[in-house]
Amino acid sequence: MAEHDDRLAAFVREAAERFGIPGVAVGVWADGSERHACHGVTSLENPLPVTPRTLFVLGSVTKTLTATALVRLAEQGRVELDAPVRRYVPDLVLQDESAAARITVRNLLNHTAGLDWNLITDTGEGDDALAGFVAAMAELPLIAEPGARASYSQAGFNLAGRVVERVTGQTYEAAIASLLLEPLGMDESFFAPADVLTRRFAVGHNPDEAGELTVGRLWRGVRGNNPGGGLVSCVADQLRWARFQLGDGRTASGAPLLPTEALHRMREATVALRGSTLGDAIGLGWFLREVDGVRTVGHGGSANGQFAELLTVPERDFAVVTMANAGPNGLLFNQAVVRWALENHLGVVDRDPEPLPYDASRAGEAVGTYAIDAMLLTIATDGASLTMDVGIRPEIRAAADTELPADYLGAALGLLPGDGDDYLVTSGGLQGQRGFFTRDASGAITGVDLAGRLFTRVTPA
Incomplete structure (x- = not known):
C-alpha cells in the first residue's frame, strides 16, 4: 500500500507540473483501501496547500446526485420516472407544446428529452431561482423529439x-x-x-492573452444551474460518494438508503452513444464505457477553470476521483490521472484510436460553423489538417457582466476509421475528445456532436 501511495503521489506531482496546474487533488479506492494525493495550491493569488478536504467546484459531477435523489424519490413512491415531467412541474412551457407534454423524468436523466444544452440566464440567488429558470425554458430550442436521441443537456438536469x-x-x-x-x-x-x-477552497485559473494563468473571477455559476453543476466538494467526500455507488445501497453505518437493485439499475444502459468521449451508453445520470474489456461508470464536470472526474469500475470495487484548478489543461490532467490509475491498479489500458490520414474531400464537407444556444463551434482547414474552435458566442461574451470560461481555440482533429464521420481531437485543451458528424437524407453534414452536445450547422465555411 505504501508503494502505491508513493507512486500515486509521484505521478500526480509530475502530471500537475507537466500540465501547469496550480493545485490538484486525487483520491483512489482500490484493494479495500483509500489513498489520496494532493499537490500545489488553491490559488496563485492567495495560495494555500491543497489537501483531501480542499473544496473544488465539481460542475456536472453534480448530475449524479440529482439523478440518485430522483431514483430515491421513485423508490419512496413519490416520483414515477416514466411519468411526464408536467405531472410534477405543470407550468412547464417549451417551444413545442407536444414535446413539453411528452418529456418524462427518465428522459431528463438520460439526456433524451430533446432539449438544447442550456440557457445563459441568471434567475438570481433566491429560493425561486429554479422556478425562474424553468419559466425561461420557453425560449430554449429543441434539437430532437423526446426519446429520439441522446444530447447532453444542462437545462434538462436543471x-x-x-x-x-x-x-x-x-x-x-x-x-x-x-x-x-x-x-x-x-x-x-x-x-x-x-x-x-469558511473552509479551504480552490479557485479556477485560465490563461490570459499572454498565456499566463490568472484567477477566474467567476468562481461558480448561478443558482439556477445547481442541479446540473453547482456542487462544491472535496476528494474525501467524493470517494464516499463513489463507495456508496459501488455498494449495496446502504450507508457506511449500515442504514438502508436505496435498494441494491435500484442503485445498480442506474448503471444499466438506457440509450447508446456514438463516437463520444462520454462513453458508449448512458444509464441514469451515469456514463458507461468499456475500457480494455472492463466496464466503467463515471461522470466528469467543468466550471470556470476547474475540472473534476469521477470514475468507478463496479466489478473491481475501484474508484478514482480527480480535481484540477486550471483550464484548459485541467481536463488533460484528469484524463492522465484516470488512465494511470486504471493501468497501475487494474492493469486496464485506455488508449485513443488512431486517426485516418488527412482527406481533403472529407475535410471540406465538415468545414463550417455550428451552434448551440450559447456557443459556437467552427471547423476549418489549412489544406493539410482540420482544426476546431469552440467558445462562447461573441455577443454573449460582450454582453456579460462577469467573466465567462475561456474559449478552446486551434484544436486539431482527425477523422476515425469507419464511415468517416467519427473524429478525435488530437491536440489542444480538448485533446482526446471524440465526436461525430450528423448527415441529412441527402448526405450533407447538418450537425456535429462534441462532449455529447449536438451543435447544429448554421453556415458553411
Whole structure:
C-alpha cells in the first residue's frame, strides 16, 4: 500500500507540473483501501496547500446526485420516472407544446428529452431561482423529439432539480442534503458560497492573452444551474460518494438508503452513444464505457477553470476521483490521472484510436460553423489538417457582466476509421475528445456532436 501511495503521489506531482496546474487533488479506492494525493495550491493569488478536504467546484459531477435523489424519490413512491415531467412541474412551457407534454423524468436523466444544452440566464440567488429558470425554458430550442436521441443537456438536469423541489416541498439544495449528503456523511459538500467561504477552497485559473494563468473571477455559476453543476466538494467526500455507488445501497453505518437493485439499475444502459468521449451508453445520470474489456461508470464536470472526474469500475470495487484548478489543461490532467490509475491498479489500458490520414474531400464537407444556444463551434482547414474552435458566442461574451470560461481555440482533429464521420481531437485543451458528424437524407453534414452536445450547422465555411 505504501508503494502505491508513493507512486500515486509521484505521478500526480509530475502530471500537475507537466500540465501547469496550480493545485490538484486525487483520491483512489482500490484493494479495500483509500489513498489520496494532493499537490500545489488553491490559488496563485492567495495560495494555500491543497489537501483531501480542499473544496473544488465539481460542475456536472453534480448530475449524479440529482439523478440518485430522483431514483430515491421513485423508490419512496413519490416520483414515477416514466411519468411526464408536467405531472410534477405543470407550468412547464417549451417551444413545442407536444414535446413539453411528452418529456418524462427518465428522459431528463438520460439526456433524451430533446432539449438544447442550456440557457445563459441568471434567475438570481433566491429560493425561486429554479422556478425562474424553468419559466425561461420557453425560449430554449429543441434539437430532437423526446426519446429520439441522446444530447447532453444542462437545462434538462436543471428541470430535474425543479422536479425534486416540487415533490419534496424543499429547495433543491435542502432536498439533496436531506436525501443524500447528510445520511452519507458527506459533510464537506455544499452549494451555498456562504458554506464554502469558511473552509479551504480552490479557485479556477485560465490563461490570459499572454498565456499566463490568472484567477477566474467567476468562481461558480448561478443558482439556477445547481442541479446540473453547482456542487462544491472535496476528494474525501467524493470517494464516499463513489463507495456508496459501488455498494449495496446502504450507508457506511449500515442504514438502508436505496435498494441494491435500484442503485445498480442506474448503471444499466438506457440509450447508446456514438463516437463520444462520454462513453458508449448512458444509464441514469451515469456514463458507461468499456475500457480494455472492463466496464466503467463515471461522470466528469467543468466550471470556470476547474475540472473534476469521477470514475468507478463496479466489478473491481475501484474508484478514482480527480480535481484540477486550471483550464484548459485541467481536463488533460484528469484524463492522465484516470488512465494511470486504471493501468497501475487494474492493469486496464485506455488508449485513443488512431486517426485516418488527412482527406481533403472529407475535410471540406465538415468545414463550417455550428451552434448551440450559447456557443459556437467552427471547423476549418489549412489544406493539410482540420482544426476546431469552440467558445462562447461573441455577443454573449460582450454582453456579460462577469467573466465567462475561456474559449478552446486551434484544436486539431482527425477523422476515425469507419464511415468517416467519427473524429478525435488530437491536440489542444480538448485533446482526446471524440465526436461525430450528423448527415441529412441527402448526405450533407447538418450537425456535429462534441462532449455529447449536438451543435447544429448554421453556415458553411
